[in-house]
Amino acid sequence: MTLLSIEGLGISFGGIAAVKNVSFRVSPGEIVSVIGPNGAGKTTLFNMISGVYQPGSGKVVLNGEDVTAMSPHLLARRGMSRTFQNLQIFQTMSVLENTLAGYHLQESGPVLADLLNLPSSRRRARAAEEGARALLKRVGLERAAEREAGSLSYGSLKRLEIARAMALKPKVLLLDEPAAGCNAVETEEIDHLIAEIAASGVAILLVEHDMKMVMRISNHIVVLDHGEKIAEGDPATVSRDPAVIAAYLGAEHAAG
Amino acid sequence: MSELLQFLLSGVTVGAVYALVALGFTIIYNASDVVNFAQGEFVMLGGMITFFLHAAGAPLPLAAVIAILATAAIGVAMNKLTIEPARGAPVVSLVIITIGVSILIRGAAQLIFDKQIHTYPAFSGDDPIHILGATILPQSLWVILGAVAVFIGLWLFFTRTLLGRAVLATSNNRLAAQLVGINTTFVMTLSFALSAGIGALAGVLVTPITMVSYDVGLALALKGFAAAMLGGMGNPKGALVGGLVLGLLEGLTAGYLSSQYKDAAAFIVILAVLFFMPQGLFGRKSTDRV
Amino acid sequence: MRLSVKSATLLTLLAFVVVAPLFFPSSFYYRVGALIFVNGLAVTGMVILTGWAGQISLGHAGFAGIGAYACALAPEHLGLHPALAVLLGAVISAVLAWLVGRPILRLKGYYLGVASLGFGILVSMVLNNERDLTRGPDGIDVADLGLRGLLKDAGLDLSNGQFWYFFCGFSLMLGAWFALNIFNSPTGRALRALHGSEIAARTVGIDVPRLKLQAFVISAVYASVAGSLLALQNKFITPDVAGFMHSVEMVTMAVLGGVSSVIGAIFGAAVLTLLPQVLTVFAEYEQLVLGLIMVLVMIFLREGVVPSFLRKFRGNEA
Numbered sequence: 024m025t026l027l028s029i030e031g032l033g034i035s036f037g038g039i040a041a042v043k044n045v046s047f048r049v050s051p052g053e054i055v056s057v058i059g060p061n062g063a064g065k066t067t068l069f070n071m072i073s074g075v076y077q078p079g080s081g082k083v084v085l086n087g088e089d090v091t092a093m094s095p096h097l098l099a100r101r102g103m104s105r106t107f108q109n110l111q112i113f114q115t116m117s118v119l120e121n122t123l124a125g126y127h128l129q130e131s132g133p134v135l136a137d138l139l140n141l142p143s144s145r146r147r148a149r150a151a152e153e154g155a156r157a158l159l160k161r162v163g164l165e166r167a168a169e170r171e172a173g174s175l176s177y178g179s180l181k182r183l184e185i186a187r188a189m190a191l192k193p194k195v196l197l198l199d200e201p202a203a204g205c206n207a208v209e210t211e212e213i214d215h216l217i218a219e220i221a222a223s224g225v226a227i228l229l230v231e232h233d234m235k236m237v238m239r240i241s242n243h244i245v246v247l248d249h250g251e252k253i254a255e256g257d258p259a260t261v262s263r264d265p266a267v268i269a270a271y272l273g274a275e276h277a278a279g
Numbered sequence: 280m281s282e283l284l285q286f287l288l289s290g291v292t293v294g295a296v297y298a299l300v301a302l303g304f305t306i307i308y309n310a311s312d313v314v315n316f317a318q319g320e321f322v323m324l325g326g327m328i329t330f331f332l333h334a335a336g337a338p339l340p341l342a343a344v345i346a347i348l349a350t351a352a353i354g355v356a357m358n359k360l361t362i363e364p365a366r367g368a369p370v371v372s373l374v375i376i377t378i379g380v381s382i383l384i385r386g387a388a389q390l391i392f393d394k395q396i397h398t399y400p401a402f403s404g405d406d407p408i409h410i411l412g413a414t415i416l417p418q419s420l421w422v423i424l425g426a427v428a429v430f431i432g433l434w435l436f437f438t439r440t441l442l443g444r445a446v447l448a449t450s451n452n453r454l455a456a457q458l459v460g461i462n463t464t465f466v467m468t469l470s471f472a473l474s475a476g477i478g479a480l481a482g483v484l485v486t487p488i489t490m491v492s493y494d495v496g497l498a499l500a501l502k503g504f505a506a507a508m509l510g511g512m513g514n515p516k517g518a519l520v521g522g523l524v525l526g527l528l529e530g531l532t533a534g535y536l537s538s539q540y541k542d543a544a545a546f547i548v549i550l551a552v553l554f555f556m557p558q559g560l561f562g563r564k565s566t567d568r569v
Numbered sequence: 570m571r572l573s574v575k576s577a578t579l580l581t582l583l584a585f586v587v588v589a590p591l592f593f594p595s596s597f598y599y600r601v602g603a604l605i606f607v608n609g610l611a612v613t614g615m616v617i618l619t620g621w622a623g624q625i626s627l628g629h630a631g632f633a634g635i636g637a638y639a640c641a642l643a644p645e646h647l648g649l650h651p652a653l654a655v656l657l658g659a660v661i662s663a664v665l666a667w668l669v670g671r672p673i674l675r676l677k678g679y680y681l682g683v684a685s686l687g688f689g690i691l692v693s694m695v696l697n698n699e700r701d702l703t704r705g706p707d708g709i710d711v712a713d714l715g716l717r718g719l720l721k722d723a724g725l726d727l728s729n730g731q732f733w734y735f736f737c738g739f740s741l742m743l744g745a746w747f748a749l750n751i752f753n754s755p756t757g758r759a760l761r762a763l764h765g766s767e768i769a770a771r772t773v774g775i776d777v778p779r780l781k782l783q784a785f786v787i788s789a790v791y792a793s794v795a796g797s798l799l800a801l802q803n804k805f806i807t808p809d810v811a812g813f814m815h816s817v818e819m820v821t822m823a824v825l826g827g828v829s830s831v832i833g834a835i836f837g838a839a840v841l842t843l844l845p846q847v848l849t850v851f852a853e854y855e856q857l858v859l860g861l862i863m864v865l866v867m868i869f870l871r872e873g874v875v876p877s878f879l880r881k882f883r884g885n886e887a
Contacts, residue, residue: 073772099774111772113765115829116758123755124762128774130755134783137754138747144754151755191773314679364868370678371625372867375824378817379867383860390853501686501813508683539698546687553684554672 026051026226027103027195032071032081033250041067042250044081047243049195049226054217056229056237059247060270065230066108068247069199072228073105074098085195100128102194106184106201108230114173121172121183122158125190126151155190162186162216178209185216195226202233214240238262246270281412286534287527288410292419292488294526295426296322299481300503301510301518302429303474309450309513310463310470313362313373317381319500320388321475324350325482326491327388330397339399347479353384354475355468363467381496388493401487422484429477430519437515446470450513505549511559520560524548575749578832582745586738590731599730601846606737607798608838610744612823613831614791617748619820620828621757622784623764624674625682627816628689632662632789633796634696634811637711638703640800644712651714655797659790666789667782674781689816696808708807711800733802740798744791745831751787752831760784792819825866827873836875 027049034042042064049055057065070076072083074095083091085101093101104125113121123130130151136144159165162182167175172183181201188196198217202210210233218240221227231237237244237258244261246254248270254261261267303318325346332342361376368376402421407414436443449456449466457463482491489495506525510517525545532544552560572580589602611633618624639658643649649657673684696703703709717732727735751757763770763777771777800806809815818841826837841859848855870877 075768095768095771096774096776099772105772107769111766111769113762113769116761116765120758120761123758124770124775125773127755127759127762131759132755134751134756134787137751137756138787140750140754144750148753148755187769187773314682361864361868365871368867368871370682371619371820371824371828372871374625374627374679374682375821376864376867378821379860379863381860382856383864386854386856386858386860389856497813501690505683505687508680512679540694543691543694546690550673550684550687553676553680557676557680559680 028084030082034079053242054227055243056241063247064250104188104191104193105197108199119168122155125187158186178205197228285413286530290527290530294523295423297506298522301506301522303478304507305518306474316377319496320384321478322482323496325479326486343483350479351472351476354471358471396492398490418487425484511561514561517561599734603733603737605839605842606741609835611795612834612838614788615823616834618788622760626685628685629792630815631689631692632792636793636796637800637806637810640797641709641711659793662789662793666786670782670785693811827876833875
């Protein structure tokens with residue numbers, strides 16, 4: 024059963040194709056990783072899928088509905104949620120409030136009710152807060168709930184973003200380099216967290232540089248190079264693919 | 280026909296002044312991402328200082344040169360004392376700082392000079408020149424030619440000189456400019472000097488037509504700001520076109536519709552342009568990077 | 570237990586409104602106090618729009634003008650009671666804010682600044698030029714609210730100054746209460762979220778344009794009611810209420826005091842309202858001092874006076 028289907032997606036900036044004709048599918052509970060050397064177009068692909076960029080060609084189909092170039096807030100209503108490579112945290116808000124923002128669709132109601140502090144407004148907020156605290160516990164940030172988010176360590180912020188994205192109760196979750204800049208222990212924690220989320224039936228699309236992590240947790244891997252898909256398959260197949268070794272692993276070996 | 284020409288001529292004169300003010304906005308914006316609401320005060324200072332030096336016995340050309348240099352120095356001081364220390368502050372704070380400076384300059388001018396309205400003789404007399412049934416004051420030609428000279432001079436400066444290219448490079452990417460060894464602090468200082476000097480020149484040229492008092496700066500700053508936005512912030516060509524369009528609109532509205540609502544026409548058009556082109560006529564489109 | 574921001578703010582305001590009159594050397598100070606409260610109300614709207622939602626407006630005096638002239642014109646031309654005129658002004662301001670806000674709130678930073686400025690200037694131009702209706706730049710008389718008379722009949726005899734002092738004081742408290750309700754509500758969180766990162770706000774499902782518009786409309790109503798109260802207590806109003814300088818004043822008061830905090834912004838309103846009173850002897854220096862204060866506070870106390878001091882006072886507790 025396919026939940027998210029990417030069909031021939033492409034975009035160019037200033038006449039140069041950044042992503043060309045990329046297709047793949049993601050099913051519930053599955054972890055699909057997109058890998059490729061720097062500049063391969065992974066984040067650009069993410070930005071197209073999540074409605075930040077308007078694709079030049081191709082389609083994004085979510086749950087049977089064409090959602091190509093749909094505004095991110097409408098995608099959120101349809102069950103898509105994401106994190107960001109370079110962190111988009113609400114710096115001046117507390118950790119709890121950051122997570123609560125993820126409950127927006129569930130907790131928001133008439134402005135007038137909020138203005139007058141009506142019981143309905145308080146009830147919505149209270150329900151969301153319970154959920155948010157539970158989520159923070161799940162990502163190990165419950166003790167930091169009242170701290171200003173800007174004061175957290177990089178690894179904690181990564182987990183906070185995952186908690187915020189999970190607050191939407193998404194059907195599909197896009198994670199853009201969730202382990203970048205994290206140490207080995209933190210990476211392992213995030214590793215477990217992702218596996219746990221997938222086990223609960225969420226479809227996960229992952230961009231990650233840590234090859235060990237990708238090989239360990241992915242069900243399916245899509246390899247991009249210069250904006251084009253050059254291979255896909257399960258971790259074992261992909262890691263043996265000569266084109267992948269040449270383009271990606273080869274480049275890494277040459278650099279290392 | 281001659282009526283239309285008349286409105287166009289007065290529109291171009293006013294537009295040339297707006298274009299110069301807008302150019303001042305643009306230069307500073309490019310160097311520092313700051314919109315300088317004190318830009319109108321530079322125009323006022325140009326006119327006021329010239330008047331008082333002239334009244335004290337200095338010949339007009341000398342008075343004008345001193346006024347322009349003094350205003351440029353004030354621009355540099357403004358940058359050193361208020362903009363540089365506030366580097367990295369949010370847009371709202373910068374707006375308040377530059378509005379604060381403009382109020383401060385106005386307050387100081389009111390104390391140092393006076394609250395009277397002043398003017399000095401036109402450079403080439405007051406006999407109107409007749410063109411196809413319309414008339415234009417010789418001083419208007421001074422204003423228009425002054426604006427043209429400034430734009431050509433700046434164009435040469437930016438494209439033909441090393442320093443000008445350094446300024447352009449800084450406006451494109453400050454960090455990259457620093458990396459290749461451009462002294463961006465100096466570029467900012469230069470930008471404030473240039474922009475204040477150009478503002479003062481506009482004031483020197485236009486005072487014989489519009490007269491000057493300590494409080495004329497604000498209205499000019501708003502119009503210049505609007506013109507710069509209309510053209511697209513940060514684009515000298517946009518400043519020129521924005522200023523002229525605004526001036527012509529005012530001239531035509533005042534002529535055919537209502538002189539009371541000439542300012543309204545300008546702002547309605549700006550709202551309309553921003554509605555269809557949120558980056559102005561020549562502005563760069565920006566994309567969020569995430 | 571620590572006091573919540575909401576209770577602390579409201580108690581501070583209440584204490585001020587009640588205690589300050591004990592120290593008034595003359596009845597003139599009731600008037601100054603009432604002015605502070607009216608400005609505080611307008612500025613509270615700026616906190617919602619600028620401090621929380623992160624949007625700039627250089628034209629909010631336009632809404633104050635609408636509120637003020639609604640009170641001047643509606644009783645005379647429509648036969649409305651002045652209290653209903655306040656309501657009418659608020660409704661007109663809200664509708665206008667909704668219409669104007671939809672296109673201009675797509676703009677960012679300085680572009681939004683110039684668009685809102687354009688709106689404000691259009692309003693002030695209409696008020697100045699439509700002499701048949703507004704009597705032009707010389708201003709127009711405003712009817713009496715009539716509430717003081719009612720209170721007198723009920724046995725509470727207040728002087729005009731006292732009445733407006735307490736009436737505006739409690740209006741401000743009500744306005745602050747509404748704003749603080751929003752702050753911690755889902756709406757307030759969403760507003761602050763879009764200020765923090767618009768792109769992240771969109772991905773969590775926040776309808777950013779709609780929310781910005783709501784903040785714009787709410788802040789316009791604050792400005793409108795403040796304009797109405799100003800007109801009613803002065804029984805007279807001029808188009809200056811809608812002028813660019815009044816818009817700048819609103820933003821400046823809010824930002825000087827601390828635009829992200831209601832009590833900070835109100836403090837800013839108090840300082841800038843008092844300044845001209847203190848400087849009456851040196852009237853020529855008023856602009857100089859005002860400009861200097863604006864520049865110095867923004868350079869040295871970037872978050873505004875109150876949040877900067879609170880941070881120092883609390884130390885580095887995280």
